[in-house]
Amino acid sequence: MLLCLALIGGCDAFLSRGMPPRAAARSVALSAEQQLVYPASAPRIKVGDAVPKINDEYVQDLSGIVGRKLTVLVGVPGAFTPTCSENHVPGFLENRDALAAQGVQSLAVLSVNDKFVMDAWAKSWPEQTEGSLKCETIADGRGAVSAAMGLLVDKGAMGGRCVRCAIVFEDGKALHVAVDEQGLEASSAESVLTFLASHKEAKVKAAAEAKAKAAEEAKAKLETRNAELAQERQQQFIGASVGISAATAAALAYFSQ
Numbered sequence: 203m204l205l206c207l208a209l210i211g212g213c214d215a216f217l218s219r220g221m222p223p224r225a226a227a228r229s230v231a232l233s234a235e236q237q238l239v240y241p242a243s244a245p246r247i248k249v250g251d252a253v254p255k256i257n258d259e260y261v262q263d264l265s266g267i268v269g270r271k272l273t274v275l276v277g278v279p280g281a282f283t284p285t286c287s288e289n290h291v292p293g294f295l296e297n298r299d300a301l302a303a304q305g306v307q308s309l310a311v312l313s314v315n316d317k318f319v320m321d322a323w324a325k326s327w328p329e330q331t332e333g334s335l336k337c338e339t340i341a342d343g344r345g346a347v348s349a350a351m352g353l354l355v356d357k358g359a360m361g362g363r364c365v366r367c368a369i370v371f372e373d374g375k376a377l378h379v380a381v382d383e384q385g386l387e388a389s390s391a392e393s394v395l396t397f398l399a400s401h402k403e404a405k406v407k408a409a410a411e412a413k414a415k416a417a418e419e420a421k422a423k424l425e426t427r428n429a430e431l432a433q434e435r436q437q438q439f440i441g442a443s444v445g446i447s448a449a450t451a452a453a454l455a456y457f458s459q
Contacts, residue, residue: 246352247369251376254350264347267338269374273308274301274394275340277353277367280360281323284354290366293391296329301391304398310338314348314363317341353381354359368394370401379400379428 209291211224249256253265276294278286291311294301301309313320330336340347345362348354353365368389370378378397380388387393 211306215440228396244349244352244354246381247376247379249376249379253371253374253376254347256346256350264340265374267308267310267340267369268369271307271373272305272377273310273371274306275369275371276311276389277348277351277364277369278308278311278313279357279363279366281319282326285366286313287326288320290390291385294394295330295337297391297395298330298337300395301398304395304402306335306398307337310340312340312342312347312364314342314345314354314361316343370394370397386438 232449253269256264267273274294276291278290280286294309294311298309311320311324313323315323319340320341324337324339329338342348342364345354345364348362348364354362354369355365357363366382366386367390368378368391369376377445378394378401380393380397382389
């Protein structure tokens with residue numbers, strides 16, 4: 203029994219010493235991946251939430267990309283995958299001018315892939331025309347960004363992947379969150395444009411109502427002030443009339459003596 207244990211311990215030590223660097227690195231990568239939080243235990247981003255702060259040295263500052271004014275963030279399961287490459291992302295690329303017309307100032311595509319894959323994917327997209335809305339890529343290699351938004355799902359052999367989505371951020375907060383668990387509908391470019399159009403219309407209406415309300419308040423304030431001035435003048439007139447009457451009565455009394 204003791205001999206068997208000794209042999210097993212010796213084998214373990216031998217295997218540990220002989221483990222190739224790549225295998226060791228893979229072991230570390232798996233351990234790190236297991237620390238990521240999946241949607242089952244992570245709250246999913248919702249309207250009103252701020253841009254999550256990502257503490258990952260391999261991910262560029264998310265707030266620096268989507269925290270600027272009106273931004274559309276497109277999350278996809280993977281670069282070069284059929285739906286993502288043939289329908290989802292092309293829909294946004296083809297509608298860059300329409301997005302800009304609705305006030306969008308920043309567009310970004312996020313996927314759980316390394317930066318080299320994302321760069322290669324971006325090079326396969328149609329060339330953007332001068333002055334059109336630029337589309338940036340976010341290489342979420344470890345899925346840290348997706349996990350922070352509660353959008354990282356376990357795809358088994360494919361590892362962690364971002365749920366297909368489209369999120370509109372305005373001044374650093376989520377304004378619209380559209381998620382497609384399957385297929386492509388809520389997070390399509392058409393759906394996002396529909397939301398942006400209604401949002402823009404609502405903003406224009408709210409601005410007009412606010413302007414009308416301000417004008418009414420200014421008018422009411424002016425009318426109130428004019429009434430106060432009229433009352434002050436009336437009181438001054440009455441005061442002056444009383445004074446004149448008193449002076450006249452005094453003069454008459456003097457001369458009647």
